[in-house]
Amino acid sequence: MALGGVQMVTVFAFAINNFKRSEEEVDALMALAKARLLELYQHGEVISRYSVRVRVVGKKELLPADVQEAIMTLEKATCHNTGAVLNICMPYSSQDEMCQAYASCVDVDQLGECTPPITRKDLDDKLLVSPNVPVDLLIRTSKVHRxxxxxxxxxxxHTQLHFVDQYWPMFGAKELIPILLQYQRCKIMGY
Structure with a gap:
């Protein structure tokens, strides 16, 4: 995306553990997710202008069918875009991502022996959020410091952590731009 040369943005939209919330809350979050995905598809001027590819990563099979359909529609509409990538993690868990990556690297031969040791590159190649690039800036919303x-x-x-009080749906460009500018200043100054 044009601002600051950002090529990949990854957002944490819904944790796998969020399915443990009340049925009413999960239903409301799923309705919000579907609405936002369809909004990106229907009013995707910025996505089109910057040729952004949208990917939803996580255990999509856990999502309701209508949300899965909205995801497929958006991903199909942007699959040929090459300007930048927007990864939307839902339902996602970093621990689950690592388990999946490890499991896909393990190859057991006919004698029950594992293949040669798994390397960091092997795991990197199997991550849901790939290509695996180090996170430069992680912004955590919702008044939470974790x-x-x-x-x-x-x-x-080297990852810079930035914590903000806004909740995710209210966090927008006006909150993001000052954070990106601060990140650029820190990078120029060498921290």
Missing amino acids: LSDFLLWQCNE
Whole structure:
């Protein structure tokens, strides 16, 4: 995307653990997710202008059929875009992502022996959020100061963490731009 040379944005929209909430709350969150996905599809001027590919990553099979359909519609409409990538993690867990990556790397031969040791690159290649690039800036909304099982493998010693009070649906460009500018200043100054 044009601002600051950002090529990939990954948002944590819904945790697998959120299915443990009340049925009413989960239903409301699913309705909100469907509405936002369809809004991106129907009013995707920014997505079109910047040729953004939208990917939803996570255990999509756990989602209601109508939400899965909205995801397929949006992903199909943007699958040929090459300007940037927007990853929407739902339902997602970093621990689940790592388990899936590890399981897909393990190859047992006919004698029950595992193949040679699994490398970091092997795991990187199997992650849901791929290509695996280190997280430069992680913004956590909702007045919470923790990572909440989000991109734990991809965060590193150089990841800048930024915590904001706004809840995710209210967080927009006016909140994002100052954070990106601060990130750029820090990068220029070498921190």
